[in-house]
Amino acid sequence: MGDGTLIQGRYRLLERIGRGGTGEVWRAKDESLGRRVAVKCLKPLGTQHDHSFTRVLRERFRREARVAAALQHRGVTVVHDFGEWDGLLFLVMELLEGRDLSRLLEENRGHPLPVPDVLDIAEQLTSALAYTHEQGIVHRDLKPANIVRTADGTVKICDFGIARLGHDAGFTARLTGTGIAMGTPHYMSPEQIGGDEVDRRSDLYSLGCVLYEIATGAPPFDLDDAWAILVGHRDTAPEPPRNHRAELPGYLDRIILDLLAKRPEQRPDDARELGRRITAGRTAPAHLPALVAAGPRTPVPVGDRAGLPSWTHGMTTGHKATGAGPRVTPPDPAAGLTGDWTPRPAGDRAAEPVPARLPDPVPEAVAGLAGRHNAGLSLGRLGRWEEAGEVHRAVAAERERLLGPDHPDTLASRYEAAFTLGRTGHAADALRAYKGVAEARIRMLGADHADTLAVRQEMAYALGRLGRYADAHQVYASVLTARERTMGADHPDTLRCRHNLAFNLGRLGRTEDAHRMAREVAAARARVLGPDHPDTLVTRYEVAYELGRLDRWQEALATYREVAAARLGVLGPDHPDTLAARYETGVALGRLGRCAEALTQYERLIDDRALAQGPEHPETLRARHGLGVNLGRLGRWAEALAEARDVCAIRARVLGPDHPDTLVSRREVAVALGWLGRWSAALAEYRLVAAAREHALGPDHADTLVARDDEAHCLEQLGRAAEAAELYRRVAVQRAAAPR
Incomplete structure (x- = not known):
């Protein structure tokens, strides 16, 4: 077995990357799906084993491989396939970089x-x-x-x-x-x-x-x-x-x-x-560690073999991770902060008063804050943003006391605190916090410093979350110019900024421009990072989204499918990004009138989302909403109504009765009631949606006006033509007066 071996007509071995007591691990390519994988080949079963032992071992391998393949957790290597080929037991796993x-x-x-x-x-x-x-x-x-x-x-x-x-x-x-x-x-x-x-x-x-x-x-x-x-x-x-x-x-x-x-x-x-x-x-809270004196080590009685099983005779120590013994190690600079930092040269900023010198911080206290800062980052990776925010705000306050308000590490904590605000739905608060960090970084590091540009880019993102797309566009454009000048056009951070700018162009209604820029960024990311890099796939996903907005659904469907397949290979079947691409594939199928295919897509997606994220996760409910919509398109309105009501009730409980997703489900309930000829009940639902949107979004918001149109249509169906005409007129006046 060597380079180029094709196992089971599918897995091409490319390079051996590991060898151990039970076999070898190879970097390989799945020829069927075109993805990179790792193949673990267990040692061939020799003739010294009797047939019954061989049979038991094979069955045990299959059982244990099924167990491994069933494990779905970000901290466990994904198993894709297993089998036996030419007397060799093999296992196909995700390739870890x-x-x-x-x-x-x-x-x-x-x-x-x-x-x-x-x-x-x-x-x-x-x-x-x-x-x-x-x-x-x-x-x-x-x-x-x-x-x-x-x-x-x-x-x-x-x-x-x-x-x-x-x-x-x-x-x-x-x-x-x-x-x-x-x-x-x-x-x-x-x-x-x-x-x-x-x-x-x-x-x-x-x-x-x-x-x-x-x-x-x-x-x-x-x-x-x-x-x-x-x-x-x-x-x-x-x-x-x-x-x-x-x-x-x-x-x-x-x-x-x-x-x-x-x-x-x-x-x-x-x-x-x-x-x-x-x-x-x-x-x-951080505290100063007490120094522990190294006491005498209890000698291990090497000759005392009593109680050890006979199979240990002749055992050697084997390979351990490292050959060096334990030692008292000075604090690693990477493990914590030193308190030393250098602001940009004084000539780069206007003369300013020299702050009073802070007392030298205690190294252990500073290192403890570094540990707490990293704990906050870990909480964020786990999606526990509220807790992460509390940690970062506390660390920021302590760092300001010990290091000063403009120390880079103080600003790093303030930046992370702002980031958690954005992740918990407080975009306006996040914007204010980012602005303060940006002003300090411009003053201390300069306008073109990478950290300054990073916080300004997050400011633009927060502006977009607040619907201020024109303001966001100005900031993104300014940051992009600086990134291209200081980092180059193909630097990953420059490409990330261009991706965000393309996204924002779409929200400004400049769909053609957004589509063109997204295609350019996707091509650049594929060249710089690789075609299957997650960032490349994010931009290709945006390309597909803009194609849909241009009503080019056939192209959008093909792109979504390509992204979903690539994410499956790179990120795994249960990664949120893989599931998102599958959801959009269902949307595209529905838009193309291929509702039966869309229904099947959503049914499978619901099962997978419920398993990976839970039956009441917002994204699981979004997939159920798509299922209900396509039931209606197929004329199965009684089933569509039952699905919409169930999803609406769960969303009201999980997200709140006035959450936009809850209101979308309530509108779907009203649509199904209308198709079933129950117009009075539909009118009551439409009015609830309109009132909630008016309260949350304002009377002139586009979604509010759509809800009022629905209400007028319902009145028309009930024979209340005069009321319907008056409501249509009011909506038309509000649309004409709305800012564009």
Whole structure:
């Protein structure tokens, strides 16, 4: 087997990227879907195995591969396919662009990772383990080499299910005397070493070993003799991590030691609760860590082999993540702030009063604020924007006190606080906060500094959210000019600004201009970032949207389908962006009159959204709304009415009775009632929609006027022609007077 091998007529092996005790991992191409994947090929089954063993192993592989394929979590590697080819068992997985923790430690020359990175990795790992444990799955082989951190900071656990297969097959082999090597013992729980039954608490012990290593630079029992390691896991209390690295937070030290308890019942029982402990520690007020003197290390009795199972005879230590032992490490500049910074030269700004010198900040306090800042970022990545905002506002206030109001790190916290305001629907507050940060950055860093341009671009986005598209256009155009001058036309940040400008042009009604610019940006991003890069696909999605607005639905449908297929390969089936492209595909099908196809599209999408995001998630309800619309287009009005009423009731409860989506559903209820000839009931619904929109949007808003038109039409159907004519007249006058 080598480069170019085609497995099952579909998966072309391109480059071997890993080799281990159970097989090889290859970078490959799925020829059917045109996407890049990773293919794990397990070692061929040799003739030394009897047929019954081979049959059991194959069946176990299939069962465990199905288990792995059923796991859907951002922290677990996606399994696409599995099978057997020419006597070879293989597994097809998403191709991760990143480095495993073992590689990260090696590239860091044996030094531990920065404290904020350790905490972020710990939080993401506990989330992934909580999910898999809730599915009844135990990994059994958690170690740095099985944990990958991708380019965007996402942490993913590899080899779920298959790790268990290799583990079980290995034990069977040892008991039959075939001599298959055990592998590294550095991350094994005491019950694994003793051959006892293991459960999720064994994974938590291994997690403790991993966290110990990335926090200190070495595993808890970093010895050259395998027996000593095994006995250490079984009998010896590990040294507290803070003995080796004093700046580690006290709560992290306690969590790691709790995980490394010898007996399963003494460890935390639940990974989700463990994650809450980490988050609580990260967001707690900073305090100065006490220095812990390194005490004498309890020697591990190397010769004490009692109680260790016979299969451990002849075991070697195996490969661990890094060869360097633990050490007391000075604070890593990347782990926290130093308090040192350089404003732009005085000649670049007008003379201004020199601020009074602040007292030198305590390094530990500043580093603690850096940790809390990163905790806020992690909360944002989890979508917990309200909590993230509270953290960033508190950190901003403390940084201002310690570092001053114009320190870059103070401004960074104020920027993130503004960002959370935008994400929680407070666009006006976000705009004011961004404006303050922009003014300070212009004063201290200059108008063309990358940080200044970033906050000005967010100001433009907030203006767009407020419907001030003309103002947003001016800011975007100004930022784009500066980005092209300082960064170049093809810099990713320049292209992001051009994408936003294209989006805003569409909201200004300049659809042709928006379509042209979006196509140009999509082509540039494909050239610079690659055709399947998420940013390229975002712009192609915008191209499709503008095609729809130009009533070029056939082209829009083709583009949406291409984007959906590409996102499936790059992001996975349950990623929100993949699901969004599938939703728009349904919209395009409906607009083309292909309502039966649209109905099937929405039915599948509803199932997938409910599984990935929940049955009452706004996007799940949006897909259900699309289903109801197409039921009506097919003349199935009784079903359409039932669907619209159900979605309206849920939206009213989840989003509020006057939320725009709720009102759209209420209007759909009225439409269905009208088609069923129940005009009096329809009139009552139309009036509720019109009154709510008038209250929320104003009497002259386009959506309010549409609702009044609906109301007039209903009056007409009820034979109340005079009332209908008067209402039509009023709406026409308001439309004519409305600003354009």
